[in-house]
Amino acid sequence: MYKLIAKIFFNLKGWKVKGGIPPGTKKCVLVAAPHTSNWDFLYGSFAWKLFGLDVKYLAKKELFWFPLNIFLKALGGIPVDRKKSSNVVDAMAEIVKANDEIIVLMTPEGTRKKVDKWKTGFYQLALKANIPIVLGILNYGTKEAFIGLSFIPGGDMEKDFEMIREFYKDAIGCVPENFSVEAIRP
Secondary structure: OHHHHHHHHHHHHOOEEEEOOOOOOOEEEEEEEOOOOOHHHHHHHHHHHHOOOOEEEEEEHHHOOOOHHHHHHHOOEEEEOOOOOOOHHHHHHHHHHHOOOEEEEEOOOOOOOOOOOOOOHHHHHHHHHOOOEEEEEEEOOOOEEEEEEEEOOOOOHHHHHHHHHHHHOOOOOOOHHHOOHHHOOO
């Protein structure tokens, strides 16, 4: 039902999905950017359903109140207590290792506001779990949800982040001034 709603919504809004996760990829970190608006969750969740993906994503536990928690968990949400100093990357790496197939969606900006620097948890998770990073764009300028570049991080963050910056250089967020390619750095 959600996929049908997504298809109708995308058609009405003139959005398209392009690309996809490489065939045969059973586990990966799917990076979603730009993340500049609350609308990103709606467009993003519609996009991943249209791509046929079953993703898991982290969200602040404050969002998981009844009855919204039912909806968020049904879409793959995992509540995170950001006030506790737990090692989320290590915990997620264990979850990834324990599953035969899993796509972990992460938004490295960590907020909808403009940031000076991306969080690197997505990169650390991919390294620890030995899985590829797949890059996705919600491009409000072209009205495309695009999944493109996939790579295994090599541990040279400068080099890998240069490739990521290049991928996102033409991305336009819902609130364009809240996205900065210069923030994509280790």
